[in-house]
Amino acid sequence: MRRIIWTFVIALIAAVGLGGVAIATSPGSAITVPRLDRTVAASFSNVYSQEAALEGHSGITPSSLHAKVACDKGPGVAQSGPGTNWNCLMSWTDPNTPMPSTGYGKFELNVHSNGCFTVGSPSSLIGYQTITDKRGRTVSNPAYEFDACLDPHGDNTPTGVSFPSALTVTSTTANVGPDGKVGVDLACGVGAGGCSGTVTGKTDTGVSLGSVPFKLTEQATTHLTLPTVLPAGAKQVTFTVTTTAGVAPSPSTLDVQGR
């Protein structure tokens, strides 16, 4: 019996040792950005052309879309491996659905360790879970959410596609602090290079509130305070963002609150 236990212990040590060697010499996860880019582009092109066929849009084929994808696992983490924090930015060509001002749509991925993943599409570009087909029936939308699996031995050369982050003003009102200055919240979305630039504020009475520079990594938010005290009588503030990195939003006019 003792001999069997020793055999078992030695076998276990050998197995752990072999496993350790395999882990130490491995080239890393098979789930990489280039493989995700290619798999997401190919599978999206397939389901999107099926949606177009259901809706009766002719002439849309997987190859006519020219889908370009840049996947990203977020700032400060290794850009590989499974996770729910993958996002893919994608642009494609469909005369019926022009791209938004940023030039791409954002897709959210849940990637499993076996290389299969679920893609959640942006409703603004793809529509909702059910769509009305060309004969007026309600059918499920194949592109709303779809599953795909990547080839762990697939092409791993970078696709070279990258998209800038989209900057948005997330404040819904122009909040005035105790010092009488106006604050504004900014968010920098998924994309390469983060966001940087300046925000300027101007009241509805025509008074400039000055400008303030900012620099954000992707997927980050910040709170900025304009340098000039809000003059009496101003009811609205228009924020204008100019960027040196990232895509600027159109000027937003917000109601003054907090005074």
Added chain:
Amino acid sequence: MSTATITPPTNATTPARARARAGFGAALGFELRKLRAQWRTRAVLLGALLLPIPVAFAIHAQGNPPKDSLFGRYATTNGFALALLVLGYAGQWVLPLLTAIVAGDIFASEDHHGTWKTILTRSVSRSAFFSAKTVASMAFAVLTLLILAASTIVTSVLVAGHSDVIGLSGQLIPAAHAWRLVGASWLSTIPPTLAFTGLAVLLSVWSRNAAVGIAAPVVIGFILQLVGSMGSAEALRPYLPTTAYEAWHGFLAAPSFAGPFVTGVIASVAWTALTLGLAWTLLRRRDITGG
């Protein structure tokens, strides 16, 4: 059994190998006859044939499709997707359990009944006996898998229809082609199932206890799945028998890929060889005079 004991005079000069082969054939026939007589074996085969029917009806009746699992999204409306959804679950624990029910018991039952001495003092050699029991367990594993696969595919298609199915690259697979892909996907689980048969045989020999032989392979299967899903152990993933159960994903992609299947077959063969080798070493060295 008697064929091995009656050695014709003409065979007296032939090497021992011929006698061992005759012993193996006799022992295999005996093992298969024993399996056929066991209620447990019949229950497994009947279960493999009939259980897919309520499962297919139950999944088909769901208002919300089980989207968390691969092919769950279309499982309520498409028979091929339903058969592949069931395959996903089968690979997680059903197939290891079905093979372990026989393979985990086949050696331990001799301990349970105290029949080692009776068997091994006959003319059949220990090696013939080991290979006969192993081959019988593997034949049973493959038979169960084939019955389960055929039953699941036919039931799923009858219940949920055989329209074109959306594959794992979003591509539409025509029904005629989907039949072949679904069949190949089920068949691709034979190598890892045989690896689990080897594991169950090893545990059956080692523990001399049927409960360990049947339950432990399933538990080890779950542990291996956990190891494969851990980020730091991702390098081990391709070499686990549980990963080979997912190799069929590549068949359903466009362009399809067979890399994981090839790795899975190699890994499964290695696991089978290792477990059976260990089991044989343990059995060969065992002192059976104690009963």
